[in-house]
Amino acid sequence: MYTGKGTKSDPYIVDNWEDFVSVAYETAGYVKFADGGGKIDMNEHYPKGISKVNINSTEVDFNNWTIENLYTTNGGFSGNNLGTLKNLKLLNVYHTGGYLLDQFNLENCTVTGIIMSTPFYVHNYETKSLRYCSFNFITEGTVSRLVSGSDSDIYDAAFCHFNISNYADDIYPFGYMRLKNCLITGETSQRNAMIVSNSRYDFCVFDFDAPNCSKGNCSSTNVCIYNKDKAPNLTTNTNFIGFTTEEMKDPQKYRDAGFPMGVE
Amino acid sequence: MAEESTWKIINGKPTPDGVPDLPQNLMIGSFPDAMWRIDGHTKKGLPFTNLMIECPEKIMTKPYPDALWRIDELKNDVVTYTPLLVETPDLGAFANAAALRRVSIPKSVKMIGKKAFRNTRLRSVTIAKDCTYYPTSFPEGCTVKFYE
Numbered sequence: 393m394y395t396g397k398g399t400k401s402d403p404y405i406v407d408n409w410e411d412f413v414s415v416a417y418e419t420a421g422y423v424k425f426a427d428g429g430g431k432i433d434m435n436e437h438y439p440k441g442i443s444k445v446n447i448n449s450t451e452v453d454f455n456n457w458t459i460e461n462l463y464t465t466n467g468g469f470s471g472n473n474l475g476t477l478k479n480l481k482l483l484n485v486y487h488t489g490g491y492l493l494d495q496f497n498l499e500n501c502t503v504t505g506i507i508m509s510t511p512f513y514v515h516n517y518e519t520k521s522l523r524y525c526s527f528n529f530i531t532e533g534t535v536s537r538l539v540s541g542s543d544s545d546i547y548d549a550a551f552c553h554f555n556i557s558n559y560a561d562d563i564y565p566f567g568y569m570r571l572k573n574c575l576i577t578g579e580t581s582q583r584n585a586m587i588v589s590n591s592r593y594d595f596c597v598f599d600f601d602a603p604n605c606s607k608g609n610c611s612s613t614n615v616c617i618y619n620k621d622k623a624p625n626l627t628t629n630t631n632f633i634g635f636t637t638e639e640m641k642d643p644q645k646y647r648d649a650g651f652p653m654g655v656e
Numbered sequence: 657m658a659e660e661s662t663w664k665i666i667n668g669k670p671t672p673d674g675v676p677d678l679p680q681n682l683m684i685g686s687f688p689d690a691m692w693r694i695d696g697h698t699k700k701g702l703p704f705t706n707l708m709i710e711c712p713e714k715i716m717t718k719p720y721p722d723a724l725w726r727i728d729e730l731k732n733d734v735v736t737y738t739p740l741l742v743e744t745p746d747l748g749a750f751a752n753a754a755a756l757r758r759v760s761i762p763k764s765v766k767m768i769g770k771k772a773f774r775n776t777r778l779r780s781v782t783i784a785k786d787c788t789y790y791p792t793s794f795p796e797g798c799t800v801k802f803y804e
Contacts, residue, residue: 434721435721435722439721439722439723439740440722440723440740441721441723460717461721463721463723463724465723483712483717484715484716484717486720486721486724500709502709502710502711502712504712504714504715504716505715505716506715506716524707524708524709525709526708526709526710526711526712527711528711528712528713528714528715529715530715550707551690551705551707551708552708553699553704553708553709553711555711557715573690573692573705573707575699575702575703575704575708577702595692597692597702597703599702617703640701640702641694641696641701641702642694643693643694646692646694646703651692652691652692653691653692653693653694653703654687654691654692654693
């Protein structure tokens with residue numbers, strides 16, 4: 393049974409899946425996983441997968457707990473557009489439909505797994521803002537707007553690392569996002585893949601192996617760097633500067649290009 | 657009245673009196689966490705900032721969840737399945753005859769069905785060399801011998 397009062401200074405403390413789901417659904421307060429870390433294997437709780445877990449909390453601090461083997465059939469964690477998830481390690485996700493982490497702010501979260509396309513072009517992943525997060529995904533099929541805001545809202549991602557591999561169909565990883573100081577890596581061999589797509593980019597680095605990728609609809613106020621050996625057809629606006637693979641590792645080249653690279 | 661200052665040449669550069677020495681090190685201590693840097697090791701030599709958390713290299717570390725479809729050469733006759741599927745009872749001439757321990761199969765028999773003797777207690781059978789059979793015709797562990 394959980395303890396605490398659900399306030400910021402005295403959050404509900406949980407240490408298992410059942411209590412977490414119960415308290416996160418029923419209350420709008422603060423929830424925190426117990427100190428010391430832990431692991432929840434979703435294959436033990438829901439081997440058939442989950443369709444959606446509604447979370448109405450203001451904030452859930454996973455306190456560096458790991459949730460692994462989450463198999464989603466129609467959505468993962470769904471928020472109320474106000475909440476924040478932090479310090480979560482969500483590993484080995486098999487996401488097959490709906491939104492994986494919908495309507496949350498994410499802070500200091502790590503997410504890995506396989507994102508499968510659905511028969512429709514949906515946002516496979518929708519959040520409000522992302523800070524200090526890392527994502528390592530394999531996508532299967534056509535995946536549009538993998539990390540995305542909504543049609544009317546632009547969401548922020550800052551200081552995040554996205555590593556995305558796609559081997560089957562096309563990929564359009566970003567939509568309605570403003571990415572600042574993000575590292576984007578990965579690979580795709582698809583002709584119509586648009587790695588730089590439908591978003592705004594400032595001080596981002598693309599080291600994406602995408603020989604056939606084309607330019608998407610995007611803008612950038614501040615300089616971004618991409619690997620022109622790996623993505624020679626990624627011709628974008630003037631704020632995108634192509635480096636060779638060797639130049640990608642040369643700090644001085646970045647400084648010369650106006651990129652805020654530290655001086656050793 | 658403006659305060660007068662006296663200029664001197666220090667290290668080859670004109671310098672007014674009273675100006676403190678210029679620090680020699682541009683950066684004292686560590687970088688701001690938000691600043692991009694390259695150290696040759698982190699992020700495989702690509703730029704990073706201290707505010708980025710480590711991206712796990714392995715996407716998958718455990719087998720598939722039970723609900724996911726898979727194909728395994730050793731299971732379900734290599735037909736797509738998930739471990740959550742209820743196993744279909746084997747159908748065959750003598751399948752599921754749990755008490756069947758011995759059987760005599762004449763040389764004249766030239767074909768044995770896919771699951772003819774599944775889930776029996778046979779440990780050994782002898783069949784003709786030109787008899788067609790399947791790895792699943794007999795229970796697991798059953799030795800198949802041939803007439804001379």
